[in-house]
Amino acid sequence: MRDMGGDQIEEAVAGAVATLRQAADRDWSVKAGRLDWSCRETGEHLAAALIGYAGQLAGLPADRYVPFDITFEECESAEDILQVVEATGALLTAAIRAAPREARAFHPYPFRSANREGFAAMGVTEVLVHTYDIAEGLGLAYEPPGALCEDVLTRIFPQVRPDPGSAPWRILLWATGRGDLPGRAPLTGWRWSNNLVVPADRLTLQGVTPAAAADLRAGGTGGFEWIEGGPFEGTRDAAGMLTKAYEAGVHRPEWGVFVLVRRADGRAVGGMGFHGAPDEDGRVEVGYDLVESARGHGYATEALRALAAWALSRDGVTSLFATVDRANSPSQDVLTRAGFTQVTTEHIEGPDSEQYAYELRP
Structure with a gap:
């Protein structure tokens, strides 16, 4: 799996500056494309965003933005602004490369934090x-590499259905509300979506992005550092389900797959997640597995309690549901310890069934 980090920031900034320097001698007070800002104001916003993200990764605040900003009072020309964009891009690149993989800092949308990849x-x-x-406002042609666009789409736009017939840039x-696609209504509002992380005691449950899911399905690590023997087959199967949902445009990241990561060493020990969004009755099905060497330490119970508490706190969720093979007594014990009770359903009934069904209600 291609990493998402400092190399991509460098590539994006270099391509942007090379394009915009072609018009460094023009009037940047003209409107920038469809925005209400001028080209100068848009350049200032871009530099402020880059330095702001660098500040978040350097300071790692948990509940707010680092309270600082930069001004452009000394920027007299377009070249001055481009130099600031280069500098702030370099600072963000350095902050990303210096940040540990497990580091997270505040960002408001949608789950109140982001990691270095985000x-x-x-x-x-x-x-x-x-x-x-800016290029549109100045009459310049601009199209970034498709791989950069795909890197972004598969990390922070998990709700956006891919389209093999359309270029990633389109x-x-x-x-982002800037163009049209065949068969899709134009967007008047948009948001990106960083992955959800659910904290537990010894673990964090880290939401799997479409990029990570595709890598796991293909036999990779998904960008996680696994303990020996991982990831287990069930996690790869779940990643495949997530990939199919993403490709169909029905993936909802908060109801996807999570990798269980130990706080002590940052290593992944298993996977847990939902089989999809809650149904019309508010019921959502959950599944999980652990790498064999991680079993017997209470990780699955701890993670299931945390994920269940998060799910049952969502509006409209009435119950969690799980099935387990009759011969799998350790998994039955996990469900029981997490508060689930055995039930009979229309899908699993009678002594001839090969599975038990369990349910947890608020």
């Missing part, structure tokens, strides 16, 4: 779309 994806998005805005423009 800040890299947000930074690249800012560079690509605002370079497009999809990203549509996803």
Whole structure:
């Protein structure tokens, strides 16, 4: 799996500056594309976003933005602004490379935090779309590499259905309210979506992005550092289900797959997640597995309690549901310890069934 980090920031900034320097001698007070800002104001916003993300990764605040900003009072020309964009891009690149993989900092949308990969994806998005805005205002042609656009789409736009018939750049423009796609209504509002992380005692449950899911399905690590023997087969199967949902445009990241990561060493020990969004009755099915060497330490119970508490606190969720083979007594014990009770359903009934059904209600 291609990493999302400092290399992508460098690539995006270099391409943007090379394009915009072609018009460094023009009037940047003209409107930037469809924005209400001028080209100068858009350049200032871009630089402020890059330095802001660098500040978040350097300071790692948990509940707010680091309270600082930069001004452009000394910027007299377009070249001055481009130099600031280069400098702030370099600072974000350095902050991303210095941040540990497990580090997370505040970002408001949608789950109140992002990791270094998320800040890299947000930074690249800012560079690509605002370079497009400025270029459009100045009459310049601009199209970034498709791989950069795909990196962004598969990290922070998990709700956006891919389209083999459309270039990733066209999809990203549509996803940010800047273009049209055949068969899709134009967007008047949009948000990106960083992965959800659910905290537990010894673990964090880290939401799997479409990029990570595709890598796991193909036999990779998904960008996680696994203990010996991982990931287990069930996690790869779940990643395949997530990939299919993403490709169909029905993936909802908060009801996807999570990798269980130990706080002590940052290593992944298993997977857990939902079989999809809650149904019309508010019921959602959950499944899980652990790497064999991680079993017997209470990780699955701890993670299931945390994920169940998160799910049952969502509006409209009435119950969690799980099935387990009759011969799998350790998994039955996990469900029981997490508060689930055995039930009979229309799908699993009678002594001839090979599975038991369990349910947890608020």
